Amino acid sequence: MPTAFVTGANGFVGVTLVEQLVEAGWNVTAMHRPTSDIAYLQRFPATRVVATLEDDGGLRAAMPEGVDVVFHVAGNLSYWARHRERQTRTNVDGTRNVVEAALANGAGRLVYTSSISAYGLVNGRITEETPSEALESGVNYARTKWLGEEEVRTGIEQGLDAVIVRPGSIFGRYDRHSWARLITMVAEGTLPGVPDITIDFCHGGAVARAHIAAAREGATGETYLLGGTKATLLEVAQLIAAETGGKAPRKTTPLWVLRGIGWGSDMASRMTGKEPDLTPELVRQLSFSAWADVSKAVEQLGYEVVPIRAMVKEAVDWMRAEELIPAHSH
DSSP states (O other), rough: OOEEEEEEETTTTHHHHHHHHHHHOOOEEEEOOOOOOOOOOGGGGOEEEOOOOOHHHHHHHHHHTOOOOOEEEEEEEEOGGHHHHHHHHHHHHHHHHHHHHHHHHHOOOEEEEEEEEEEGGOOEOOTTTTTTOOGSSSSHHHHHHHHHHHHHHHHHHOOOOOEEEOOOOEESSSOOSSSSHHHHHHHHHHOHHOOOOOOOOHHHHHHHHHHHHHHHHHOOOEEEEEEOEEEEEHHHHHHHHHHHHHHOOSSSOOOHHHHHHHHHHHHHHHHOOOOOOHHHHHHHHTTOHHHHHHHOHHHHOOOOOHHHHHHHHHHHHHHHHSSSOOOOOO
């Protein structure tokens, strides 16, 4: 029975991965923060351990000695300036701690969940060889995902067997915080507008399967792009509206309007202390449209590209079943 240690096991991709690993007969140790609501994670027979990426000693103690594969899925996805320092500690220092723990504990392999954002603010087709502009992007999430990759590459130089996967925007079950926010806003009719942009999407289940394939088939030191489904944000919002009976914009909103909303929301958040749905950094990220050439992942990992309509339907059906959005007749 192969063994796995999963960081970020309580997150959207983490829970999906734990579910698939357990179904495939792996012995799974699932790490989560002490404050996590583990309502979904505890549905699966994994050994749960409490630790944080920032506590290198606790992390090392939580990771089983000689584990076959460490899946480092945990990360801070915030686009809010107030979270920059915390995000850097999690995404960069935390990844360094995972790499060092994997080396110290004799892990067989590390699969690191990076992001298409690690390229920075780029437009058009990208491949695994496209140079990153993340450090000059002014977007801390992009910067920290790239620097997290650099920590993994340092580990490889020290003898770690590691593979990097870079998903695009992930849609699917168990998402409560990222695209789930868009679904909720459309369902409730509170979406203020969407920019005229195209996004590269991927399916949560397909991304988790690609992680397992990367653990088994991926070549040491290789990077694999996961995406392949291009859709405009307006198209996605309208598909959500059709599924939920909610309200989506009929046309796109100019970026300058969204920038204004982003700045206004950011100012208001300084009073409330609550992260806004739209921030200046997120608007900056959304003003660029990169799309992934996924042929390498398809050929080497058997990665599957899923139509956007199927992704939206699955996510909406799951949120409705979990009573996260109201039930509708259709």
